Amino acid sequence: SQTIHQWPATLVQPVGSPLSLECTVEGTSNPNLYWYRQAAGRGLQLLFYSVGIGQISSEVPQNLSASRPQDRQFILSSKKLLLSDSGFYLCAWSSGTGAVEQFFGPGTRLTVL
Amino acid sequence: EDQVTQSPEALRLQEGESSSLNCSYTVSGLRGLFWYRQDPGKGPEFLFTLYSAGEEKEKERLKATLTKKESFLHITAPKPEDSATYLCAVQGINDYKLSFGAGTTVTVRA
Numbered sequence: 506s507q508t509i510h511q512w513p514a515t516l517v518q519p520v521g522s523p524l525s526l527e528c529t530v531e532g533t534s535n536p537n538l539y540w541y542r543q544a545a546g547r548g549l550q551l552l553f554y555s556v557g558i559g560q561i562s563s564e565v566p567q568n569l570s571a572s573r574p575q576d577r578q579f580i581l582s583s584k585k586l587l588l589s590d591s592g593f594y595l596c597a598w599s600s601g602t603g604a605v606e607q608f609f610g611p612g613t614r615l616t617v618l
Numbered sequence: 619e620d621q622v623t624q625s626p627e628a629l630r631l632q633e634g635e636s637s638s639l640n641c642s643y644t645v646s647g648l649r650g651l652f653w654y655r656q657d658p659g660k661g662p663e664f665l666f667t668l669y670s671a672g673e674e675k676e677k678e679r680l681k682a683t684l685t686k687k688e689s690f691l692h693i694t695a696p697k698p699e700d701s702a703t704y705l706c707a708v709q710g711i712n713d714y715k716l717s718f719g720a721g722t723t724v725t726v727r728a
Contacts (some may be wrong), residue, residue, distance in 0.1 A: 511661075537714065548622065548705070548718035549662075556714075564715060595661050605650045605709055607716055609661035 507532035511596050511610040519618055524569075524583040526613050528596030531577065534597040538579040539607060540571055543593040553577060591617045620645045624706050624719035629725045631696050639691040639722045641706030651689050652716060653682050654705040662705055698728045 508531045530536050537556050541549040551564045554569035561571050568587050572580045593614055597607040623642045629635055650669055654662035666675045668684040675682050681692040703723045707716040
């Protein structure tokens with residue numbers, strides 16, 4: 506069966522510091538990978554998605570970037586965090602072969618102070 | 619742009635008191651409508667995919683239905699463990715992304 510991991514689970518960072526959040530998927534090959542952000546009382550917002558190694562599409566211009574160095578690894582980064590970057594970050598995967606369902610990881614709670 | 623509106627924002631039920639959650643959507647060509655359950659501090663858990671009007675799916679006390687403009691999630695005889703936020707999302711034919719509603723938070727009292 507497939508499993509998706511995210512770490513860290515929680516993170517408190519000062520404004521202006523860098524960020525690196527990691528997501529890995531097990532039990533599948535060539536998945537589509539996604540980064541979402543969830544703000545309190547609002548729906549999930551797609552930040553980035555990737556259909557293959559090195560292929561990244563950005564949905565919202567912002568202070569963040571994403572990379573996919575390996576088939577089942579997806580990284581969310583920032584060089585300098587802003588207060589507005591606080592939120593709950595979720596990684597998700599879907600099959601690259603037609604099925605549409607997206608399956609989410611446990612999430613990372615980021616607080617920027 | 620795809621839009622999803624969920625109502626009500628919050629729902630408080632007595633154990634055994636059946637009710638329905640609404641998800642209204644607009645999308646140019648529906649690839650799928652999805653229901654997820656989310657517990658506090660955790661990632662959404664996939665429940666159902668609906669593809670076309672008239673389709674219904676069931677899982678335990680939950681039943682999801684779909685029309686051309688909205689979906690309903692019916693909770694029959696809920697138990698306290700059904701307490702969670704239920705999220706609705708749509709995906710357009712030419713989209714990778716899911717467009718989510720803000721969710722309905724359901725609280726079931728024993």
